[in-house]
Amino acid sequence: MIRCLDIHTHHPAPRPLAVVNADFMDFHPMEGQLYSVGIHPWTTIEEPTREMWETLESAASLPCVVAIGECGVDKVKGGLMFRQLLVMQRQIKLSEQLRKPLIIHDVKAHDIIVGLRRDMKPTQNWVVHGFRGKPTVAKMLTDAGIYLSFGEKFNPDALKITPRELILAETDESPLSIEAIIETLSINRGEIMMPVIEANTDRFLSPISHP
16 A cells, blocks of 8 residues: 555645545546545536446546545535435445445535444445534544544544544645644644554555455
């Protein structure tokens, strides 16, 4: 596994320490770069076409694609809820089929995400990216075994109560480096987080065998 600290970024490759979120409909992977691909809930205003699904599944099967996403549920900007759920469920199944973790976009849908994990019983790792929620929401998600990824903006109290083994870091669209973000997490946690983030990211991205 390539050394990785940044679980989710929209900055273009090359980003040697990051998983770059790529447009799977126009995907030209760069050698040595890690990627994620998925159907974002904002694009579910229209129903995904058969061509989109086939293109996604083809891209997701490439070795350089190490995660599915970002996908998820957005109660503010997403499409019809039933469509969001169908699209999310299909990507969960793809994650399981390919044994690749899921990067989740979650806006006011924590209960839905936890419910999907409970009902579908996935074996692969999940992370809610760009987590800014309250400690109560952090506990709800981590109690379900879901990782939380913290970026430039976050709730310090939520970071403090998150189990250290479920903490990841990301740049997303921030101009800050991943090293600067992890330094801020370290200050708020009161511990050196660089080795923790590196170990957690490696474990998160490692395929989990089906029982």
